[in-house]
Structure formats: structure tokens, C-alpha cells
Amino acid sequence: MIILAIETSCDETAISVLKADKNKFEILSNIVASQVKIHAKWGGVVPNLAKREHQRNLPIVLKKALKKAGFVNLKSQISNLKDIDLIAVTTGPGLEPCLWTGINFAQELYKNLKSQNSNLKIIGINHMEGHILSVLLKEKSNLKSQISKIEFPAMALLVSGGHTELVLIKDWLKYKVIGATRDDAAGEAFDKVAKMLGLPYPGGPEIAKLAARTDLAETARSVLKLPRPMINSKDYDFSFSGLKTAVLYLLKDLKQKGLTTDDWLLKTNICREFQQAVIDVLIKKTLRAAKEFKVKTIILGGGVAANNELRTQLGEKIKKELPITNYLLPITKYTTDNAAMIAAAAYFHAITCPPSLRSGAGRREKDKTKNLKADGNLSL
Ligand code: KG4
Ligand code: ZN
Secondary structure, three states, X not given: XXXXXXXXXXXXXXXXXXXXXXXXXXXEEEEEEEOHHHHHOOOOOOHHHHHHHHHXXXXXXXXXXXXXXXXXXXXXXXXXXXXXXXXXXXXXXXOHHHHHHHHHHHHHHHHHHHOOOOOOEEEEXXXXXXXXXXXXXXXXXXXXXXXXXXXXXXXXXXXXXXXXXXXXXXXXXXXXXXXXXXXXXXXXXXXXXXXXXXXXXXHHHHHHHHHOOHHHOOOOOOOOOOOOOOOOOOOOOEOOHHHHHHHHHHHHHHHXXXXXXXXXXXXXXXXXXXXXXXXXXHHHHHHHHHHHOOOOEEEEEOHHHHOHHHHHHHHHHHHHHOOOOEEEOOOHHHOOOOOHHHHHHHHHHHOOOOOOOOOOOOOOOHHHOOOOOOOOOOOO
């Protein structure tokens, strides 16, 4: 099955072509046009600017994705599009004007290609499901063996710029959100704190980079202490806006003492402590949820899953406290938004009789082929 997937939920215009069968996912192309530079000067994503950029980028990204995937004839023209079996597009959650741009583009493409392949289908995909299934995108690995590592029940910790969620997965395609952020998402907190520290957008990688500065580590033994919001609350919700405010007060306090973040040692200290505060809360809640629901697999996904400290520390904690639990995480390039993960999720909705899967797969395919609609708050 050849799947062409389109992702425009936020500030990346992404198209991927995935060749999928029960043994293998072959990523024929995975093109991501990032708008980071455009939004950086505003310190965050501006929805209307993002929509305009998606409209501009989509035809270019499509051409690149098709070319890379080998849909070209001897005259270097795009051809053989009849081989595409399924078009997948993100319908939510995300910025609605951006989602609509992707959906309209996908539907137009569907209309054009339907004449070449009457079996062509179109399907809407939840962006968060893409982040979960991004763990199956490995450069060279046997899909069956990857799939066999996802034993149910599973728990996914999804951490991105827009979301922080704990999702209980009872079976293939059966999700239940058991906890979510009450205010800022983890990635959003990284971005906002970075802005306070005068670091560029997106702030997550910048904070992570500074926090990892070993040359400053020896002298930078920190006395700074930031709160770990809701770490001991009985539910599985998160809150990061208080942590962000704590950084703001800390900076004000330091300023009064004549200290500024022009001091790189101080900046490094704040980054390290802030990052650790976020990680501590994420790990504590994930482990507690994993124990309560007796899960066999823990999955980490979303843009913040690119954070090396989070990846490592969560892995170490699982090994220590839940040694027989599988721990799956995407390779770094598939942590942030991309369309290959949307294609992967689409595959599991499209297959009707998956031998290696249980009952749930394919279940939702029928209602997903028509009436695609953007839903900014789409839930799993
Ligand atoms: O999943 P994603 O690409 O987009 C959304 O769906 O929101 O996530 C983007 C978020 C941004 O907030 C960015 O700062 C954060 O992921 N991020 C990181 C790292 N790399 C990206 N946060 C912490 N550490 C990183 N290394
Ligand atoms: Zn995302």
C-alpha cells in the first residue's frame, strides 16, 4: 500500500510517501518545510502567517515528496500517481486555519487522482495518534518486530508544543486520555522560558543545548530551585504555567541583586533547573500511571521527546522501577512534526484484516473516508 500523507497542523508543512505492508514501512520520502524562521521574530507561531505559508509551501513540498519517492518518468515529469492507494491528512488537533489548508489541498489532490485510480481513498488522521505511532518509523527495521514491542495495555506520554498528555492505549487504535495539561504544554513552557532568557524560538532545543553545556557544569553547581508543579497531585494532569511564572520571578529577583542573564553561567543554571523540573514531573506522573494501569509498554512521543535528558532519564527510571516494561521512543528526526507519522497512523486505520493485530484495527476506516473537517481540539 502506498500512502501519501499531509501534515499542516502547526508551523511545519510536511508531506511524506510511505510504502507499507505488514512486514515493512519504507519511507519513500519525508519532506518538511519548516516555518521556524518566519515565526521566530514573533516568539511563537502566528496562525494566519502559518496558514499563508502552508498555502505557499504545499505545492512545492508535494513536488519534492513525489520526486524523492520516485514518481518521475524518463522526462523527469511527475507520473505514475495511480500507484498511490491512500491520501492521509491531519484533521486535528492544531490551528484550524492551518488544518483546513492541508485538508483542502488533500481533497483537491484526491479529486485529481481519483480519475487515475478509482480505488483511491482519503482519510483524516489525529495528529496525536501520529506522534504515538511515530515510534514505528525506524530507518531499517522489521515492522513486525517493532509491532511486537507494543504490548497492551500501553501508556503514551505525549509532549509537544501544543499538548502534554498521558494516553492509555488498551489495544490498537483504542485510546483514552487519562491526564493532560491544565494550562501550558511542556514544549510551550520551554518556548516561553527560552524567550524570557533571550534565547531564540523554538526554545526547547536551545534550553536543552545550554543545559547540556558540560564546560560550564563544574562551576555552575546550582543553588537555584524551581517548583515541580502538581508532581504529587492524585490525578494525571499537568500544569506548567506556574513553573514559567516562577522563572519570571526568579529573573526579577536576580535583576534586583544586580545579576542578569547576560551571565551565561547563570543562564545555563536556569536552563538546567527548568529542564529538570519539567522532566521530574513528566517522569513521576508517567511512572505512577504506568504502575496503576499495569501497562506493558511505555511510549514517548511529540516534539519534546527530542530532549535527550528526558529520553535518557525516563529510560533509566523505567529500567529501575518497571524492568519488564517495554520502552519505545521515536528516532529524533520523527519526534517533531512530520507527515511520515501521519502516514504510519493512516496505515493502521486502512488495513482491514491485520494478522498481527487485534480486533480494533480498520474499525474506523469507513467513517473516515468522507466529510473531512478540521477540528482544532480533536481528542484521541
Ligand atoms: O510536536 P511538535 O513538533 O509540534 C507540536 O505539535 O506542537 O513540538 C514542538 C515543540 C516545541 O515547543 C519545541 O520547543 C519542543 O517541541 N522541542 C523540544 C526539543 N526539541 C523540540 N523541547 C525540549 N527539548 C528539545 N530538545
Ligand atoms: Zn506535534
